[in-house]
Amino acid sequence: MxxxxxxxxxxxxxxxxxxxxxxxxxxxxxxxxxxxxxxxxxxxxxxxxxxxxxxxxxxxxxxxxxxxxxxxxxxxxxxxxxxxxxxxxxxxxxxxxxxxxxxxxxxxxxxxxxxxxxxxxxxxxxxxxxxxxxxxxxxxxxxxxxxxxxxxxxxxxxxxxxxxxxxxxxxxxxPGWHDADFDQPAGRAEQPPMRPWRPAAIGLITLFPGMPLDGLMSMIERNYRALVLNAYANGNVMNDGDLKRILERAADKSIPVFVRSQVPDGEVKLGHYAASSMMADIGAIACGNMPLEAVLTKLQILACEFDSSDAIVRGFLEPWAREWQGHR
Missing domain, CATH: 3.40.50.1170 (L-asparaginase, N-terminal domain)
Structure with a gap:
């Protein structure tokens, strides 16, 4: 019992x-x-x-x-x-x-x-x-x-x-999961998050044709801790000089940019298409086929736990709980 x-x-x-x-x-x-x-x-x-x-x-x-x-x-x-x-x-x-x-x-x-x-x-x-x-x-x-x-x-x-x-x-x-993936190790945090909750601003922008960019710029100027872009297909974005300048501004302010696919079962592969090269150029982090809920919650927890952008990025890339498993 x-x-x-x-x-x-x-x-x-x-x-x-x-x-x-x-x-x-x-x-x-x-x-x-x-x-x-x-x-x-x-x-x-x-x-x-x-x-x-x-x-x-x-x-x-x-x-x-x-x-x-x-x-x-x-x-x-x-x-x-x-x-x-x-x-x-x-x-x-x-x-x-x-x-x-x-x-x-x-x-x-x-x-x-x-x-x-x-x-x-x-x-x-x-x-x-x-x-x-x-x-x-x-x-x-x-x-x-x-x-x-x-x-x-x-x-x-x-x-x-x-x-x-x-x-x-x-x-x-x-998305991207097969039950056979349970045979793989789940992964684990090197140190489980132990801080009490403290709010952290994580920005989410879904790209669409003709979208204004002032919302994205506002998040950067207000020093959001991280930005998530819901991009097209494998991480593609429009060839737009203003968008590139805004994302370069995020890099200058040490605000990491994470890219995921709008396609429900999509997988980000930066560099697969030339249309995703801008993301690679500004040092964006590909989210693979991680669900949006996992991307956002992990970033919220990391931003609560760590003060530096580098620590947030390192923690995000570490497999903690099967979030990186599935087709890649």
């Missing part, structure tokens, strides 16, 4: 109908997990509960809560931890925990559902069953249990992205 800590942050899985639609229902998740016949396998283990007050819609989860979860997990003596979370930002939290807990040896599973446990056809039952299976495997990393009745899977926490709404149970996908 194992000892599992269950942290309920909120989300659709534990909601019930209210006067204005679905709303969080404290105690619903615990009552269902401990009494529903389909979840009887959970009764074979000791369960410790921490239910947030108030329960949060995941659109209200911010970096402060990522660090709160980290501290709850590190301060627990449980064998492993289940984090129950809404799906809107589940991929951000799973990525953040993957990085914050890298190298700690903690076993964590994050799950949620597209439909409440009060509904007979809820995908939450299958996801909770899969979560227990993963916990029993004693993986020393952060994983996500998701997919519902037909496709509940174990997914790497740092490579998950949400690609659809409530119309399907299989709302999360892992």
């Amino acid at each position: 194992a000892r599992y800590l269950i942290i309920n942050t909120g989300g659709t899985i534990g909601m019930a109908d209210g006067p204005n639609g679905l709303q969080p229902q404290p105690g619903l998740l615990r009552e269902t997990l401990e009494t529903h016949p389909r979840l009887a396998a959970w009764q074979n283990h000791e369960r410790l509960w921490q239910e947030w007050q108030p329960l949060l819609d995941s659109s209200d989860i911010r970096p402060t809560q990522w660090y709160q979860l980290r501290d709850q997990i590190l301060n627990s003596d449980a064998d492993a931890v289940l984090v129950v979370h809404g799906t809107d930002t589940l991929s951000h939290t799973a990525a953040a925990l993957s990085f914050l807990l890298s190298g700690t040896g903690r076993s964590v599973v994050v799950t949620g559902a597209m439909r409440s446990l009060t509904q007979a056809n809820s995908d939450g039952f299958a996801n909770l069953e899969k979560a227990l299976q993963i916990l029993e495997q004693d993986r020393h990393e952060v994983c996500v249990a998701f997919g519902g009745e037909q496709n509940a899977r174990c997914l790497p926490g740092s490579r998950v992205s949400k690609h659809t709404d409530h119309s399907t149970d299989d709302a999360l996908f892992t």
Whole structure:
């Protein structure tokens, strides 16, 4: 028998109908997990509960809560931890925990559902069953249990992205990932991030034809800690002298530029096309096929942990939690 800590942050899985639609229902998740016949396998283990007050819609989860979860997990003596979370930002939290807990040896599973446990056809039952299976495997990393009745899977926490709404149970996908990649070492931070959260400005710009450049320039002049460009295809950008001068200004101010692809399953390969040569010339860092959620959360954590741009870049390039795995 194992000892599992269950942290309920909120989300659709534990909601019930209210006067204005679905709303969080404290105690619903615990009552269902401990009494529903389909979840009887959970009764074979000791369960410790921490239910947030108030329960949060995941659109209200911010970096402060990522660090709160980290501290709850590190301060627990449980064998492993289940984090129950809404799906809107589940991929951000799973990525953040993957990085914050890298190298700690903690076993964590994050799950949620597209439909409440009060509904007979809820995908939450299958996801909770899969979560227990993963916990029993004693993986020393952060994983996500998701997919519902037909496709509940174990997914790497740092490579998950949400690609659809409530119309399907299989709302999360892992660009470039194959389950055989789990056979590779996960990687680890040389020193797990231990600082408390402090806000850091990370800029995100999506390129589009005819876009104005004043927003990008404003981020640079306001000394953002890092910039992420959602570029075309393999990291291509428009041949624009003003854009190049602005990015050179970022380099002069030691603001690193990270390039990812707008294509959902795309992979940045600077130099593959001449249209990406500008990025190589200004020393931009290619993000490979890392999901946007992982790029942003890792940069936020690195900017919190380190004061220098060089340390941010070094940390970003180090494989901490499978974020660099998949087709490259």
